[in-house]
Structure formats: structure tokens, C-alpha cells
Amino acid sequence: MSKPKSVVIVGAGTGGIASAARLAKAGFRVTVVEKNDHTGGRCSLIRDDGHRFDQGPSLLLLPDLFREAFIDLDTTLEAEGVELVKCEPNYNVWFGDGECIELSTDVAKMKTTIERWEGKEGFERYLAWMQEAHVHYEASVVHVLRKNFSTIWAMARPSFLPYLPALHPFESIWNRAARYFRTERLRxxxxxxxxxxxxxxxxxxxxxxxxxxxxxxxxxxxPKGGFHVVLDALVRVGERFGVEYRLSTPVAHVNVDGYSKRATGVTLASGEVLNADIVLVNADLVYAYNELLPSSPQASSLSQKPASCSSISFYWSMDKVIPELHTHNVFLADDYKDSFDDIFKRQLIPKEPSFYVNVPSRVDPTAAPTGKDSVVVLVPCGHLLEGGADRGLNPQNAQDWQAMVSKARNAVFDTVRVRTGADLQAHITNEIINTPASWKERFNLDKGAILGLSHSFFNVLSFRPGTKHSDIKSLYFVGASTHPGTGVPIVLAGSKITTGQILDDLGMVKPWSPGTHTRKMVSSLDKEGKVPLDLTRSIVVLLVLFLLALVLYTSR
Structure with a gap:
């Protein structure tokens, strides 16, 4: 019996955890090394005296991709003890003029909301927007999230190219929304x-x-218990397949044989060498190319690519329930466009920031002690700039992070008080903060960009860094900055792509299904039938049209 192939995975974020379980199921001997003392990366939890906070993602989207990941591993979310709670409404969106609108899956509620601001015709336009977004969603799942784009020619394959115009990649979300919504509020x-x-x-x-x-x-x-319970469940599934996790184990560099140009394992910061047939990197991609791999033109090129934004995130333990706030709250700046320009063009915190407030204890009482709330505030801001990034200052744009954190905190207090009446400042018992510098230090995120590389058109599909190194054999990548992109469900889909690529390269069978949707079939009632042709009505319609044409012809 041949010895199983070995793989070392660098990083225990979403991509590393999911890939470890998949490869172990496929028969690999898998070791995951992680610099932090916990799994999950940005999806980890913060705890404070009975309060619990999601450090990163606080809501679960595209649930089918999560279900698929567990089914592929011969289990389910429910079997692993993961309970998903539906948030209703989705959001409360607060505006500077005192208005608040609810976004909901309830079509009746949405009809009332849309018609209130855009009139009776507005709901029809909303449904048209939903139809377009439905095409974006379904086409992306089938043709992007389930396919690799390892070469530029992949974008020209017949199964994908016809869908490209329908995805509207060359128009902005704003311009597409403006085609359907007449008011600035709904746009x-x-x-x-x-x-x-x-x-x-x-x-x-x-x-x-x-x-x-x-x-x-x-x-x-x-997920009841915090977002990390999903990843913790994947860790347990992987361990049942034999995955070994080594936490508090930073990697110094990936070992590459100079003669064969093949990754042979990793050297840990302690000096220990872990040999492996395959190395899969789940660390931040720009960091990996610049710090873990031999110097190369790709490393410099990646560092020049546009990055996503960062955030100043506050985690507040409250001494009471804040009834004015719902589970998911979005506060939008009055000067909407300029607030984004401050973030993405000037790499600052906006003069008047838009921000997101999550109260997990509203939907999951275990997130806070009885009679109290846990509050997470995410204020989007620019990422760290090169040069003065590490010390938080840049002579060109004056990235004074101490001042920007203070500005963000006060803006949140003032905006929430004016728009909802809630006095948050008076009821905070403890504060924990993440800034671009701490995101960078804790998770090795290049420039502190919390979502990796940008997702502009020339940074996605075939233009996005590949899931396999172009020059070094046996070296693969998974995570936010590789194909298909950022976000937990997208990275889960990416894990399936990358691990499938590894198995294909080794000529091994993938022990999971391709992931297509299957209809439920119980009886003959569920069989698809042809649309019946009403022959009599068709003949009558044709006869009427013939007579009408005859009348028009004779009247000339």
C-alpha cells in the first residue's frame, strides 16, 4: 500500500480549514500551522466578561455554499450542531434626515417600503432590479464560483463568455441601481x-x-454562538478525517528546492522543518509572496495592486440593553459619494463616515449577559499607506490613526444619538478596538486591508492571482486575494476549486459532487411536463389576425 501524500497548510482561516478537511477526506496526511492561538482568522471571537463579539463577519450570506461544504464532507450543519438563526429584518438603514427604512425578505413589507418612496411604479422597477441581480447571482455561482480561471483564455470559454455582458462588469453598482431606482434614498x-x-x-x-x-x-x-462556530465545526470534521492542527506556530518561510523548483514544505519560526508533498498557503497572499516565498517579480507586482479598504472596529460591552438598535443597523453619510472618496481615494476616515452597527445579542441572547447588550461597530476607512504605514503616519495624507480612531468613535456616538436617541457612550463598560495597524499585525494583512485585494474588473477572474504558483511546483493558494475572491462563502467555494485542482494535478478522484442544484422528486407530480398547446385558441388568434390584415389591406 502506497504512503499517503502529505500537505502542509499555512494558516487556519476559512480557506485553510475547509481545504484541510477536503484534502484529508481525499486521503492526504494534512498538517495545518497557524501563527495565532486560535483557528478562524478574522472569523474568530472576542470575549469580555460574558460579552461575545464576532471579530470579523457578523452575518452569514449565501447559505447554500455553507451547506454544500458540509455535505461534501459527508455531514451537515445541523449534524455538527450549528444552528442558523434568520435575522428579520435584514437591516435598518438610518438616514441623516431622520428617516429609517427596513430591508427585508418579506415581499409584502418591501412592496410597502418601495412604494412609499418611489410610488406604485417603483415596486415594478424593484422587481426588475431583483431579476437582474438574480442573473448576476446565478451566473456567478455557476460560471465563476465553481470554475477556475487559471489562464486568460478561460474567460473566452463558450460556457462563460455569453454570460459576461449579463454580469455588467464594466458598469458600477451605482449606475445599475440608478437605472431602476429614481430616488437617491433607495439608490x-x-x-x-x-x-x-x-x-x-x-x-x-x-x-x-x-x-x-x-x-x-x-x-x-x-450562527447561534457566533460566526466561529461554523469554522469550529469544520475543524472538528477535519480532525475526524485525521487533520493535525498546530496553533501558535508561525511559519518563517516556504521551502523551495532550487533545482526542481518545487515546494518541499515549510520552515517554522522555531527552526523546525515540516516536509510535505504539497504546500497550500492560506496566509494573506501579498504577505505570503513578500515574506514567505523567494523574492520574485510577482511579489512586487502584487504589492502594487489596489487593495480593499480597512476598518476601525469597536467592540463595546454595554451595561444595559439598547432598545433603539436592531440586529443590523447601517448609518449612511449625507454626503454619500464623498464619504467613499475619502476612503478609497484619500485613504482616510470620511469627514462624515457611514458605518455599520451590529447587536448580536438582539438575535442571540448568549452574546451578552442577561439585561445587557454587546455592540460591534465597523467604520470603513482607508488602508495603511506605504512609507509611514507601520507608524501610522504618512506625510502626504497625514494618516494619524490615533486622531482618526477618536474621530470615528465620536462620529458614531453623535450620529446614533441624533438619529435613534440612544446614548451609547454613557453605557459602555469596556471597549476593544481593531485598527488597520492591528489587522495587519494580528493577521498579517497587507496594508491592514481587511478584504484583501480589490475586486475591480482587472482584479478578478483571470486577472486575479492564481490558485497555483506559476513557477513553483506543488505550491497552491486559497483565500480572499486568490480566485474567486473575498468573503467567507466565496472563500469556501475557492477551497473547493483549489483542492480540486490539487487532486486533478495528481490524477486523483475528487470525493465530492460538482455541486449542482438538484430538484426534489417524490412522485409523478414533480415531473417536468411540456407546456400544453391550446390549439383552438391558437387557430382563433391566427384567424383574427388574418381578418384584421385583410381589412387593413382592402381599406388602402
């Missing part, structure tokens, strides 16, 4: 979701309306 309400990709709605390709589509069509979900 803003249906475009702020581009921040999931770390991009401005005025720059993000129209394709990404799929994100708000999935919220409205499939709902927003929250």
Missing part, C-alpha cells in the same frame, strides 16, 4: 453592500448586486 439603500467587497459602489462592478440579492432572496443568517 443608497441598494448599493452600500459593495462594502462587503471592500469597494466603493461608484467603482464596484455591477455584478456584485448579487450580494444584496442573496440577502433579499435568501435572507441574512446568524
Amino acid at each position: 443608497r439603500a441598494f448599493t452600500f453592500g459593495s462594502m462587503y467587497m471592500g469597494m466603493s459602489p461608484f467603482d464596484a462592478p455591477g455584478t456584485y448586486s448579487l450580494l444584496q440579492y442573496t440577502e433579499l432572496a435568501e435572507g441574512i443568517w446568524y
Whole structure:
């Protein structure tokens, strides 16, 4: 019996955890090394005296991709003890003029909301926007999230090319929304979701309306116990297949044989060498190329690519329940466009920031002690600039992070008080903060960009860094900055692509299904039938048209 292939995975983020379980199921001997003392990367938890916070993602989107990952591993979310709670409404969106609108999966509620601001015709336009976003969503899942784009020619394959125009990659989300919504209010309400990709709605390709589509069509979900319970379940599944996790184990560099140009394993910071047939890197891609791999032109090129935004994130333990706030709250700046320009063009915190407030204890009481709330505030801001990045100052744009954190905190207090009446400042018992510098230090994120490389058109598909190194054999990548992109469900899909590529390269069978949707079939009632042709009505219609044409002809 031949010895099983070995793989070392660098990083225990979403991509590393999911890939470890998949490769172990396929028969590999898998070791995961992680610099931090916990798994999950940015999807880890923060705890404070009975309060629990999601450090990164606080809502679960595209639930089918999560279900698929577990089914591929011969289990289910439910079997692993993961309980998903539906958040309703999706969001409360607060505006500077005192108005607040709810976004919901409830079509009746959305009809009332849309018609209130855009009249009776507005709901028809909303449904048309949903139809377009539905195409963006379904086409992306089939032709992007399940396919690799390892060469430029992959974009020309017959199965994908006809769909490209329908994805509207050369128009912004803002311009697409403006075709359907007449008011500035609803254009803003249906475009702020581009921040999931770390991009401005005025720059993000129209394709990404799929994100708000999935919220409205499939709902927003929250894993009871915090987002990390999903990844913790994947860790347990992997361990059942034999995965070994080594936490608090930073990697010094990937070992590359100079003669064969093949990755042979990793050297740990301790000096220990772990040999392997395959190395899969789940660390931040720009960091990996510049710090873990031999110097190369690709490393310099990646460093020059546009990055996503960063965030100043506050985690507040409250001494009471804040009834004015719902589970998911979005506060939009009055000067909407300029606020994004401050982030993406000037790499600062906006003069008047838009921000997101999550109260996990509203949907999951275990997130806070009884009678109290846990509050997470995410204020998008620019990423660290080169030169003065490490010390938080840049002579050109004056990135004074201490001042910007103070500005962000005060802006949140003032905006929430004015728009909702809630006095947050008076009820905070403890504060924990993440800044671009701490994101960088804790998770090795290049420039502190929380969502990796940008997702502009020339940074996706075949233009995005590949899932396999172009020069070094046996070296693969998974994570936010590789294909297909950022976000937990997208990285889960990427894990399936990368591990499938490894198995294909080794001539091994993939022990999971391709992932196509299957209809439920119980009886003959579920068989697809042809649309019946009403012959009599068709003959009558044709006769009427003939007579009408005859009348018009004779009257000339």
C-alpha cells in the first residue's frame, strides 16, 4: 500500500480549514500551522466578561455554499450542531434626515417600503432590479464560483463568455441601481453592500448586486454562538478525517528546492522543518509572496495592486440593553459619494463616515449577559499607506490613526444619538478596538486591508492571482486575494476549486459532487411536463389576425 501524500497548510482561516478537511477526506496526511492561538482568522471571537463579539463577519450570506461544504464532507450543519438563526429584518438603514427604512425578505413589507418612496411604479422597477441581480447571482455561482480561471483564455470559454455582458462588469453598482431606482434614498439603500467587497459602489462592478440579492432572496443568517462556530465545526470534521492542527506556530518561510523548483514544505519560526508533498498557503497572499516565498517579480507586482479598504472596529460591552438598535443597523453619510472618496481615494476616515452597527445579542441572547447588550461597530476607512504605514503616519495624507480612531468613535456616538436617541457612550463598560495597524499585525494583512485585494474588473477572474504558483511546483493558494475572491462563502467555494485542482494535478478522484442544484422528486407530480398547446385558441388568434390584415389591406 502506497504512503499517503502529505500537505502542509499555512494558516487556519476559512480557506485553510475547509481545504484541510477536503484534502484529508481525499486521503492526504494534512498538517495545518497557524501563527495565532486560535483557528478562524478574522472569523474568530472576542470575549469580555460574558460579552461575545464576532471579530470579523457578523452575518452569514449565501447559505447554500455553507451547506454544500458540509455535505461534501459527508455531514451537515445541523449534524455538527450549528444552528442558523434568520435575522428579520435584514437591516435598518438610518438616514441623516431622520428617516429609517427596513430591508427585508418579506415581499409584502418591501412592496410597502418601495412604494412609499418611489410610488406604485417603483415596486415594478424593484422587481426588475431583483431579476437582474438574480442573473448576476446565478451566473456567478455557476460560471465563476465553481470554475477556475487559471489562464486568460478561460474567460473566452463558450460556457462563460455569453454570460459576461449579463454580469455588467464594466458598469458600477451605482449606475445599475440608478437605472431602476429614481430616488437617491433607495439608490443608497441598494448599493452600500459593495462594502462587503471592500469597494466603493461608484467603482464596484455591477455584478456584485448579487450580494444584496442573496440577502433579499435568501435572507441574512446568524450562527447561534457566533460566526466561529461554523469554522469550529469544520475543524472538528477535519480532525475526524485525521487533520493535525498546530496553533501558535508561525511559519518563517516556504521551502523551495532550487533545482526542481518545487515546494518541499515549510520552515517554522522555531527552526523546525515540516516536509510535505504539497504546500497550500492560506496566509494573506501579498504577505505570503513578500515574506514567505523567494523574492520574485510577482511579489512586487502584487504589492502594487489596489487593495480593499480597512476598518476601525469597536467592540463595546454595554451595561444595559439598547432598545433603539436592531440586529443590523447601517448609518449612511449625507454626503454619500464623498464619504467613499475619502476612503478609497484619500485613504482616510470620511469627514462624515457611514458605518455599520451590529447587536448580536438582539438575535442571540448568549452574546451578552442577561439585561445587557454587546455592540460591534465597523467604520470603513482607508488602508495603511506605504512609507509611514507601520507608524501610522504618512506625510502626504497625514494618516494619524490615533486622531482618526477618536474621530470615528465620536462620529458614531453623535450620529446614533441624533438619529435613534440612544446614548451609547454613557453605557459602555469596556471597549476593544481593531485598527488597520492591528489587522495587519494580528493577521498579517497587507496594508491592514481587511478584504484583501480589490475586486475591480482587472482584479478578478483571470486577472486575479492564481490558485497555483506559476513557477513553483506543488505550491497552491486559497483565500480572499486568490480566485474567486473575498468573503467567507466565496472563500469556501475557492477551497473547493483549489483542492480540486490539487487532486486533478495528481490524477486523483475528487470525493465530492460538482455541486449542482438538484430538484426534489417524490412522485409523478414533480415531473417536468411540456407546456400544453391550446390549439383552438391558437387557430382563433391566427384567424383574427388574418381578418384584421385583410381589412387593413382592402381599406388602402
